[in-house]
Amino acid sequence: AQTVTQSQPEMSVQEAETVTLSCTYDTSESDYYLFWYKQPPSRQMILVIRQEAYKQQNATENRFSVNFQKAAKSFSLKISDSQLGDAAMYFCASPNNAGNMLTFGGGTRLMVKP
């Protein structure tokens, strides 16, 4: 069964500092996508960043970047220059082996201190 694990239920970071959220996953596929979603109190799921497993280069979206370690099945999210608006739940997600439904990690609540 597909599993996604986020080992940090809560994290906090000082405004303007950098924070890294961890995620590990389990898959038997060789080609797949990985996602990080942000869920603010509005409950809307917002795509932060995606990584295609066949790409060696780590994905980057402005202040957000990933450290993708395929052999270790690790997919961490780094947020640079943290802003108050970054405070939210963050979910790591991976499609199942059939490539359709998403399996989510348990989430990490990120708090940003002014």
Place this chain on the structure above:
Amino acid sequence: SAVISQKPSRDICQRGTSLTIQCQVDSQVTMMFWYRQQPGQSLTLIATANQGSEATYESGFVIDKFPISRPNLTFSTLTVSNMSPEDSSIYLCSVLIYEGGTWGYTFGSGTRLTVV
């Protein structure tokens, strides 16, 4: 990217009643998904809804409790039947879409259901 309109955004319902949640997508999509997010928890897939076939339910979810309709490629409904307080959750629909040369998932804004 695809835009999903999900209704209602929230509701407070009496136990024993049913609520139907709607999702309308602004483009045709093959695969739609319904998720439940219990308070303080992650998202759990209820079922996959494909047009022209019966929905596929995940372990722990049954059609009698969560009937799903998928009449066309842009619309789906999820009904929460015979509700109890344990059904109080956020319900989200999602679609799988291919855009800009890559696959992705878009979500509706969610329905916050409270059963009293």
